[in-house]
Amino acid sequence: xxxxxxxxxxxxxxxxxxxxxxxxxxxxxxxxxxxxxxxxxxxxxxxxxxxxxxxxxxxxxxxxxxxxxxxxxxxxxxxxxx
Numbered sequence: 001x002x003x004x005x006x007x008x009x010x011x012x013x014x015x016x017x018x019x020x021x022x023x024x025x026x027x028x029x030x031x032x033x034x035x036x037x038x039x040x041x042x043x044x045x046x047x048x049x050x051x052x053x054x055x056x057x058x059x060x061x062x063x064x065x066x067x068x069x070x071x072x073x074x075x076x077x078x079x080x081x082x
Contacts, residue, residue, distance in 0.1 A: 001073070002035030003048060004063035008056055015050035015060070021080060024050060035066040042070060043077030 002023075005015070009030035016024045016031060021044075023037035033050075040062075041048045051060045068076070 001040055001068050002038035002063045002066035003033050003040055003050065003060050004066075005031050005033055005050075006059050006061060008059050010056060012055060014053040014055065018049040018053050020044040020049070021077075033060075033063070035063060036076075037080065038063075038066075039073045039077045039080075042073035043081065 005024075007030060011026070011030060016026070019033075019038075020041060021037045021039055023034045023039075024031055025034070026032075048060070054060050
């Protein structure tokens with residue numbers, strides 16, 4: 001599963017430097033998460049760091065269009081960092 005930043009993002013710049021996969025970038029209006037790079041921090045941390053540092057409740061959610069299980073996320077992690 002990749003994560004998704006909703007449009008209630010306030011562009012606080014907290015999430016971008018926390019992403020170990022460099023999946024977060026500033027988009028046209030708000031920060032965006034590249035689903036091909038997001039592993040929900042699987043392989044790095046126990047919880048997604050972007051969600052932990054975001055000051056807005058429910059701003060970063062599981063992207064319903066990019067559902068992956070933990071094994072798929074670990075495979076993606078291994079391909080990027082292996």
